[in-house]
Structures are given as C-alpha cells and as structure tokens.
Amino acid sequence: MGTLEEGRPVRMGLIGLGSMGRHHARVIREVEGMELVAVADPVGDRHRVAGGLAVLPDVDALIGAGIDAAMVAVPTYLHEEVALALAAAGVHAMVEKPIAATAESGQRVADAFRSAGLVGAVGYVERCNPALLQMRRRIEAGELGVVYQITTSRQGPFPARIADVGVVKDLATHDIDLTSWIARSPYEVVAGQVTHRSGREHEDMVVATGRLANGIIVSHTVNWLSPLKVRQTVATGEKGAFVANTLTGDLTFVANGDVTTEWDQVSAFRGVSEGDSVRYAIARREPLRVEQENFRDALWGRPSDAVSMAEGVHTLRVVEAILTSASTGQTVHL
CATH class of the missing domain: 3.40.50.720 (NAD(P)-binding Rossmann-like Domain)
Known part of the structure; x- marks a missing residue:
C-alpha cells in the first residue's frame, strides 16, 4: 500500500x-x-x-x-x-x-x-525527549569519544493508572529502547533482579545489567516504589560523561579534566579528574x-525518526530476557 x-x-x-x-x-x-x-x-x-x-x-x-x-x-x-x-x-x-x-x-x-x-x-x-536527542547527536558527533557505559535510573511513586504489566514491561522498556537507540546497537547479554513489594502479581522493582553488541556495558534501575522521582540517563566515555535529566529536559556534559594534582592521596582516590561542566541550552518541544x-x-x-515495529520487538525480547534471568538466576544471551 x-x-x-x-x-x-x-x-x-x-x-x-x-x-x-x-x-x-x-x-x-x-x-x-x-x-x-x-x-x-x-x-x-x-x-x-x-x-x-x-x-x-x-x-x-x-x-x-x-x-x-x-x-x-x-x-x-x-x-x-x-x-x-x-x-x-x-x-x-x-x-x-x-x-x-x-x-x-x-x-x-x-x-x-x-x-x-x-x-x-x-x-x-x-526518544523524543530534547535532552536525549541532544545526547545522541553529540555522541554521534564524537563528543564523548569511545562510549564505555550507559546507565539509567527511572524511579518514582506508584502510578495512579492501572497497570496490566509489571514495572519491567511498563517502565524499563523505555530504558532498554532508549539505550539501544543512543548507542546504535542491540542488546547481546542481560541479567536482572526483581522484587515484589506492593502485593501485586507483577514485579515492582528491577535492577538489570547487560552488554550491547558493540561492547558498551549498561545498567538500569527502575521502580515505582520510590518517594523520589528520578529520570536520569548517563553516558560515560573517554572524554567525559553526558547526564540527561529527562524530567526537565536538561543535558549536562562533564569533561574529563586535564588538571593534574600534586596531592597524591586525592589523585589516587579520584582517578580521572573532573573537568569543566556545561549545561546546554536546549529548545524544549513537547516529546509527544x-x-x-x-x-x-x-x-x-x-x-522519519519513528520507532519501527522491529525495534519494538527487539526491546520486548530484551525485557523478557531480563524477567527470565530474574526467575532463573542465569545471565541470558540474546
């Protein structure tokens, strides 16, 4: 058609x-x-x-x-x-x-x-959040150099809407999709832990770790039992880290510093030194x-940047692998 x-x-x-x-x-x-x-x-x-x-x-x-x-x-x-x-x-x-x-x-x-x-x-x-769009563009432009790790935290109080699925399919699915999209790579290996604390049939907390096909390691902390509302994605690479706050649409870059310290104890403790931080001015259009x-x-x-159904299926395969890992205690290879 x-x-x-x-x-x-x-x-x-x-x-x-x-x-x-x-x-x-x-x-x-x-x-x-x-x-x-x-x-x-x-x-x-x-x-x-x-x-x-x-x-x-x-x-x-x-x-x-x-x-x-x-x-x-x-x-x-x-x-x-x-x-x-x-x-x-x-x-x-x-x-x-x-x-x-x-x-x-x-x-x-x-x-x-x-x-x-x-x-x-x-x-x-x-994927339409202004902070994540900027992060992806800047990573693609080489501003982080080689990307080592992507971590996400999506936590907050229980949603008022009735959920017919657990927190993994309802919320963690966002993090899996956006991580694969930012990194331009599918998932290869995942492991997960879940808990059931609210008396519901489905899980309400998950911690998942994994590795993408291009070698980037990832972790996701997701729940709907936290009094703190957190929506953060951090990409760390050889030149520093991007920190996206998707609640506010803010993106901050923290550079690896090139200032050496003569204080040996601090130098040994801190490793890579913290350089300049920049919070970018971003035009904030409504993601929806x-x-x-x-x-x-x-x-x-x-x-178009519309998310394909094939990508949607891959994300669900990763979600199911996390739930399988949580129930079996085994790392799952996709």
Whole structure:
C-alpha cells in the first residue's frame, strides 16, 4: 500500500481514551497535517477528549469511519488484537509501547504490517525527549569519544493508572529502547533482579545489567516504589560523561579534566579528574508532539525518526530476557 500522498492531511483515528489516549487526542489535533476524525473506547470517554466526535465502541467501528492511520492506546494485552485488525483493514498505525504483551505477539504484529506494506510504529516517547536527542547527536558527533557505559535510573511513586504489566514491561522498556537507540546497537547479554513489594502479581522493582553488541556495558534501575522521582540517563566515555535529566529536559556534559594534582592521596582516590561542566541550552518541544510529527512524516514517506515495529520487538525480547534471568538466576544471551 505504501505511504500516503505527501502534504495531504492524515485522517487519524484514536482507540483508547485513557491516561495516554487523552494526551494523544490533544496532540494529534495540534500537529500540522493530522486531523483527528474518529475516536473509540468501549468504556467511554472519562477524560472528555472526544469533543464533537462520537465515541465509537471498538476497532471495527473506528476502521469504518474511513481513517488513514490510527493511534493505539489501549491496555497492553489488547495491542495485538487491535493492531492486527488495523493491518487487515489496510490502516497504518502507531502502537503505544510496548508493541504487545509478549515478543511473540509483537512479532505477529510487526509481520502483519510489513507484509501489508503499511507504516507501523511504536510509541517510545522518550526518544523524543530534547535532552536525549541532544545526547545522541553529540555522541554521534564524537563528543564523548569511545562510549564505555550507559546507565539509567527511572524511579518514582506508584502510578495512579492501572497497570496490566509489571514495572519491567511498563517502565524499563523505555530504558532498554532508549539505550539501544543512543548507542546504535542491540542488546547481546542481560541479567536482572526483581522484587515484589506492593502485593501485586507483577514485579515492582528491577535492577538489570547487560552488554550491547558493540561492547558498551549498561545498567538500569527502575521502580515505582520510590518517594523520589528520578529520570536520569548517563553516558560515560573517554572524554567525559553526558547526564540527561529527562524530567526537565536538561543535558549536562562533564569533561574529563586535564588538571593534574600534586596531592597524591586525592589523585589516587579520584582517578580521572573532573573537568569543566556545561549545561546546554536546549529548545524544549513537547516529546509527544515530536513523536506524532515523526509518525506523520513516516506516513508521508519523508525521512522519519519513528520507532519501527522491529525495534519494538527487539526491546520486548530484551525485557523478557531480563524477567527470565530474574526467575532463573542465569545471565541470558540474546
């Protein structure tokens, strides 16, 4: 089917009007070249985002509204069912992360869109965070030299929204995707530890470590039981470290210093000395808006940074490997 005619407004449908869907509804209406023409949610419109649109009951009714593309923001366990219906009807789609409940399920979704010749994307909004976009560009430009390590910390209180998955598939999936994207390399080896502290069926804390195919070592600390809200990604290399705070959109570079110290004890203790720090002035655009613009560009056949469904499947394979490692005590090779 290919892409849509460039410049022609994209007739967008949205299914799922919950905690993420309400934001997508607003952003789709704001993006030039997109028109929200239909919305669907079997449980109604509790956030009142439909405006003048009828709230349709299901994906079939959404397809019947004559849409070009859809944003899928239903609970994770429904992603495959909804996405496959869209693919069968020839409707392009972006599915909220993760692509599906399991990697096997996600692979079926990716295969369906590929074989139908449709644009299929996954909503990993952290890739659109201004601090991470800057970090990736600067690493690519050689400003860190050889990258040694990428670490992430994503911690905070329990989310008000109801989660049908544990913290690994809900939150750590962001860190796995963004780390692979920043490093431009897939994961090769992972190990994980999880805990269940909130009395829920699913894990609520994880610490995972791993190595990417290009040799960069990684670690992720993720939970939703912390009173401190932390969203930090640190890339360390031969020339220093980039520290991205994705809550504020700030990026700081701390250079390896070239000032030698004559105080031997401090020199031995500190190792590489700390050089100058720079916090970059960054234009802060709303990440969700950038994400929808990327999807629009992909639909129009323009160069686009939309996250492919194949990348979404790889991230889920890593997620499942972390959970396997946590349950077996073994390091998992992908």
